[in-house]
Amino acid sequence: MEKTEIYGTIGPACAKQEILTEMFRLGMTGVRLNMSHTELEKCREWTEMVLSAASAAGIHPRLLIDLRGPELRIGHLKEPVKLQEGKGINLRKMEEEELLPKVLSNGRKNSSFETDIPVPGIVFPYLQKRQEVLLDDGKIQLEITEISEQAACCRIIRGGLLQSKKSIALPGTRMHLPALTESDRRNIRNAKSHGVTGVMQPFVRNAQDLQDLKQELKNVEASDLEVFAKIENMEGVERLEELLPYADQIVIARGDLGNSMPLWELPAVQEEIAQKCKKAKKPFMVVTQMLASMEKNPVPTRAEVSDIFRAVQEGAASVMVTGETAVGNYPKAVIQYLSNTVKAAKQYLQK
Numbered sequence: 001m002e003k004t005e006i007y008g009t010i011g012p013a014c015a016k017q018e019i020l021t022e023m024f025r026l027g028m029t030g031v032r033l034n035m036s037h038t039e040l041e042k043c044r045e046w047t048e049m050v051l052s053a054a055s056a057a058g059i060h061p062r063l064l065i066d067l068r069g070p071e072l073r074i075g076h077l078k079e080p081v082k083l084q085e086g087k088g089i090n091l092r093k094m095e096e097e098e099l100l101p102k103v104l105s106n107g108r109k110n111s112s113f114e115t116d117i118p119v120p121g122i123v124f125p126y127l128q129k130r131q132e133v134l135l136d137d138g139k140i141q142l143e144i145t146e147i148s149e150q151a152a153c154c155r156i157i158r159g160g161l162l163q164s165k166k167s168i169a170l171p172g173t174r175m176h177l178p179a180l181t182e183s184d185r186r187n188i189r190n191a192k193s194h195g196v197t198g199v200m201q202p203f204v205r206n207a208q209d210l211q212d213l214k215q216e217l218k219n220v221e222a223s224d225l226e227v228f229a230k231i232e233n234m235e236g237v238e239r240l241e242e243l244l245p246y247a248d249q250i251v252i253a254r255g256d257l258g259n260s261m262p263l264w265e266l267p268a269v270q271e272e273i274a275q276k277c278k279k280a281k282k283p284f285m286v287v288t289q290m291l292a293s294m295e296k297n298p299v300p301t302r303a304e305v306s307d308i309f310r311a312v313q314e315g316a317a318s319v320m321v322t323g324e325t326a327v328g329n330y331p332k333a334v335i336q337y338l339s340n341t342v343k344a345a346k347q348y349l350q351k
């Protein structure tokens, strides 16, 4: 059986030399850096820490940047906003420079937000009266009542507490978004100087998206970086076959993918993608919520270890955790459970 790569996502909870070194010793073989929350040029300390922690543990690490892609998240809010059913709220078109958190010298995030919700400009052409808008993976639902060039007034259909940088979706609308943004291009340009070994492209919709990424890698003499195609919506699932030749690895990104269908259909879609990849001999990765309960608890659920076993059984070349190591309370234990469960599964399957 082939080796299974074990990836953690770096974030505030594990970005310390001794924690990362221990994670590598416990079986982590690679790290993902999520560009939705930062820019590579601001991550020198982290990327150097990853490389030196891996070296201390005797590992040649994989280091992946997960591109932001066209941002389908709201901007930064000064504080979480309580949205009450039946009341109104405005969506405000935000400027490109608002897309990144501005960290003040005291470590707090700066924001120009007062009462409106900042929304990426690329979404605005697709907004229309009576349209449904979903925020935070569908937890909050709005309906547009008035629209102008810079703002949209909405009625809150399903309320909730809205926090910064949560997802925004327009159900039923296929948006024509560019594959790569200026921020993605900057990060790709800087990738090799940070020791990056692979690039994850979000929301891949067709072969052209991957060709655009490959061309950009070529432009900056980084064609040796591996390309990971994230399947995050039904467009990606439907066009998987055409993507296969252009990707080094297919990523079953269950976080967003799970938002694009009733959740009970997700396991079958995962299985379908895995089978197609296996048939084409294309390595694939399974990611998201593999050990979600461990963000808070030191021990996973039985269901979570079974999920990891299943990914190995399906033939995953890589498994990855996200928030569990980025912001969770037990990043080392997460890698220990992930790595040991993968090992135990392989031993069983090799019998």
Ligand SMILES: Nc1ncnc2c1ncn2[C@@H]1O[C@H](COP(=O)(O)OP(=O)(O)O)[C@@H](O)[C@H]1O
Pocket (backbone or CB within 6 Å): 009, 010, 011, 012, 033, 034, 036, 037, 038, 322, 323, 326, 327
């Ligand atoms: N590079 C980073 N800098 C700061 N915080 C991060 C970073 N990467 C991840 N995080 C934090 O960890 C959380 C979980 O990570 P991840 O699952 O990759 O993000 P998301 O679900 O927002 O795409 C994020 O919501 C964010 O709060």
Ligand SMILES: C=C(OP(=O)(O)O)C(=O)O
Pocket (backbone or CB within 6 Å): 034, 036, 232, 252, 253, 254, 255, 256, 257, 287, 288, 322
């Ligand atoms: C890994 C994923 O991407 P992100 O963390 O950007 O939501 C996912 O959707 O499963």
